[in-house]
Amino acid sequence: MNALQNIAPALTMSSREIAELTGKDLGHVNRDIRAMLDSLEDDPELEHVREDKDARGYTVAFHLGRELTYTLLAGYSTQLRRRVIARWQELESAQAKTPAELSRMDILRLAMESEQARIQAESERDKAIATKAEIGSRREATAMATASAKSREVARLQHELGRNQQHATVIAVEKATGMAFPKNAYVDLRRVTQKYGLQAVSVVDARYGSVKAWPAVAWRECHGIELSDLFPGQEAA
Numbered sequence: 001m002n003a004l005q006n007i008a009p010a011l012t013m014s015s016r017e018i019a020e021l022t023g024k025d026l027g028h029v030n031r032d033i034r035a036m037l038d039s040l041e042d043d044p045e046l047e048h049v050r051e052d053k054d055a056r057g058y059t060v061a062f063h064l065g066r067e068l069t070y071t072l073l074a075g076y077s078t079q080l081r082r083r084v085i086a087r088w089q090e091l092e093s094a095q096a097k098t099p100a101e102l103s104r105m106d107i108l109r110l111a112m113e114s115e116q117a118r119i120q121a122e123s124e125r126d127k128a129i130a131t132k133a134e135i136g137s138r139r140e141a142t143a144m145a146t147a148s149a150k151s152r153e154v155a156r157l158q159h160e161l162g163r164n165q166q167h168a169t170v171i172a173v174e175k176a177t178g179m180a181f182p183k184n185a186y187v188d189l190r191r192v193t194q195k196y197g198l199q200a201v202s203v204v205d206a207r208y209g210s211v212k213a214w215p216a217v218a219w220r221e222c223h224g225i226e227l228s229d230l231f232p233g234q235e236a237a
Contacts, residue, residue, distance in 0.1 A: 010048060011091050012063040013084070014117070018072070021087055022080040026061075033062045036072055054125035061121065066092075165228045167201050167213035173223075176230050185222075192218040 015033055019026040040046060050063040064072065066088055073081040170181050170189075193200055193215055200212040216227040 010065060011088075012048075012050065012065055013069050013088065013091070015062040015064070016117070016121075017087070018064075018069070018084060021083045022076060024080075030059055030062060032075065033064065033072060034059075036068070040071075052121060055129060058128075060125060164231055166216055168216075168219060168227050168231065169203055169205075169211050169213045171205070171211065172213075173219065173225060173230065177225070181223075186212065186214075188222045189214040189218045192221045 015029045016026055018024075019029045022029070037046060037049065045065060045068050048065050049068065052060040052063070054060050069084065069088065073084055076084075170185055174180060189212075190200070196215070196217055198215045198217070200214050202210045203213045205211045219225040219227055
């Protein structure tokens with residue numbers, strides 16, 4: 001206890017407390033402080049500045065002595081300066097007490113305030129990290145769901161492309177009619193397709209990689225099959 005009473009640490013005020021007293025955003029106060037420190041360069045007072053950072057290396061708070069605090073306040077309104085100066089006077093008045101005047105309750109209160117400030121800073125740091133991780137996970141899940149939905153839609157469209165009222169593959173017609181076409185059935189289908197200046201459509205196939213879907217007119221002339229009757233309600237997009 002004697003060792004504790006003989007220590008008189010230098011008084012500082014945190015940017016967090018300045019923000020609370022002035023009603024300013026903490027980020028704005030930290031920004032003002034950094035601009036002030038950069039402009040002072042080699043000022044000996046800079047040696048007493050403490051900067052708290054979170055796990056990501058971002059500044060959580062600055063701790064300034066009285067002189068630098070007053071320098072910062074030069075850019076603030078008179079009313080805001082009065083609040084901070086009044087708080088400084090309270091701090092200096094409390095420190096002016098002799099060790100004998102500091103009761104056990106005073107010491108405990110000061111220790112508690114210091115611990116609460118530390119816990120709050122750590123809590124805000126952890127919350128920021130957790131929020132960033134949650135946002136990242138949410139974006140990743142959304143992207144995966146979107147990609148999956150698009151993949152399913154592409155597969156569906158590719159499948160429908162081979163069996164609709166405008167085009168159909170040999171395999172699709174065989175399944176729909178129960179008929180079996182010779183392996184060279186595509187020859188006549190291709191001839192009629194070229195006759196009308198049309199083109200077959202390539203369709204993804206699980207067995208062959210891709211197959212041709214032939215126009216309705218080719219099926220009509222070659223085999224007398226009407227795709228509109230065979231695949232009702234399945235118009236091509």
